[in-house]
Amino acid sequence: SSELTQDPAVSVPLGQTVRITCQGDSLSSFSASWYQQKPGQAPVLVIYGQDNRPSGIPDRFSGSRSGNTASLTITGAQADDEADYYCNSRDSSGNSFFGTGTEVIV
């Protein structure tokens, strides 16, 4: 399957750690990238590759992958982290897939 599946929502107490997962066949070949989207705003890249953060993204965001599952971890969640999070991957043909999205509630 080319779909990327995420849990619809997750709740985390302020300052605690939350892990968001993304499952799909394409993840066995292409690493996931992760995007944060706040209401009314465009998505913002927070993690790409094995565990790379773009400039300006806090180091409390980290990524990992195991087989067909990618994970985004927020260590010490802040109120500002409340948002929707989407994973993305692609296949060798060039098709790109976004995950179903996870709402993080802090």
Next chain:
Amino acid sequence: QVKLQESGPGLVRPSQTLSLTCTVSGDSILVNGYYWNWIRQHPGKGLEWIGYIDYNWSPYYNPSLKSRVTISMDASKNQFSLELSSVTAADTAVYYCAREGVYFYDSTSSGENWFDPWGQGTLVTVSS
């Protein structure tokens, strides 16, 4: 700093063609290795990849939209464009343009990709 900006009509009549342009500033659209994408988001829903045009001017489309989509590039204006034909209310969405970086590991069958930056998005409503 690379910036992307979408432009185009906010209202399109059913059965007509939706046309949007993404203007890129801060770098050339012909820089090797980047893919220029269109992505949309239906109201209250998730992200849907539409397709891209790469630095070799080659387009590639989501199979589910392929019959109606055309993505083209105007290097002289540092722009790329989206056309979506025969629109219906189901095409009402916020449309984003985004630059995609891709790094292949040992072959084109594995690697990593990322979308950065994104345009701010533009809402297109299909209605009579």
